[in-house]
Amino acid sequence: MSASIFAGEVVVDFFEYSTYSNDHIVDHISEVRGQLAATTRGSFFNKKCFKEYHSNYPDKPSTVSYLLKENIVFPIIGKKRISLGDLRKTYNEAKSELLLRLAKECKTSDYLLVLVKGKTKKGHSFKSDFYIEFDKGNLTLISGLEKYELNDTSPNESKLAPSTLRNGDWDSVWRELEFKESGYETNF
Numbered sequence: 001m002s003a004s005i006f007a008g009e010v011v012v013d014f015f016e017y018s019t020y021s022n023d024h025i026v027d028h029i030s031e032v033r034g035q036l037a038a039t040t041r042g043s044f045f046n047k048k049c050f051k052e053y054h055s056n057y058p059d060k061p062s063t064v065s066y067l068l069k070e071n072i073v074f075p076i077i078g079k080k081r082i083s084l085g086d087l088r089k090t091y092n093e094a095k096s097e098l099l100l101r102l103a104k105e106c107k108t109s110d111y112l113l114v115l116v117k118g119k120t121k122k123g124h125s126f127k128s129d130f131y132i133e134f135d136k137g138n139l140t141l142i143s144g145l146e147k148y149e150l151n152d153t154s155p156n157e158s159k160l161a162p163s164t165l166r167n168g169d170w171d172s173v174w175r176e177l178e179f180k181e182s183g184y185e186t187n188f
Helices: 087-101 167-176
Strands: 010-018 023-041 050-054 062-065 067-072 081-085 107-120 125-135 138-143 146-150 156-160
Touching: 010 107, 023 062, 023 081, 023 087, 067 087, 081 087, 081 107, 087 107, 087 125, 107 167, 125 156, 125 167, 138 156, 146 156
Parallel strands: 010 156
Antiparallel strands: 010 023, 010 081, 023 067, 023 107, 050 062, 107 125, 125 138, 138 146
């Protein structure tokens, strides 16, 4: 697999769509939508890290985290390859923006949700989704039960799994992930 990619750019080749009973060769990816989200987390004692904080003594408090999200368009390269761009830079910018608006001591949970539409070599349409988690500089793609460590020095390979979202839910999330020019959306 020879391909020229820019330094820092994460590229993923999707070669297979694996259902619970069969593996299908991916013919092409037709559409891709994604959303980067950064949410606050932390100790229940640090109330300023949460949008809402309700004491439920003697049980643990219920909280609503602050959320910053951005819908992102990813280009399809060829038939089965997606360029996710410089994910580390995108992630660091979102995390910095969230912490700039909040207390610096808050911790964040950060992930990228990507929804994919495509067809198999046998002409079957499929819908899939996967997550990319950011943890201590590592990027992990999670599709179904499979986890793949991603790097930004060469194209990565991954299988796609059936969506974990029910059909109506998948369509609703697909609409929510439509690209908006406005940039970051927040709940605060």
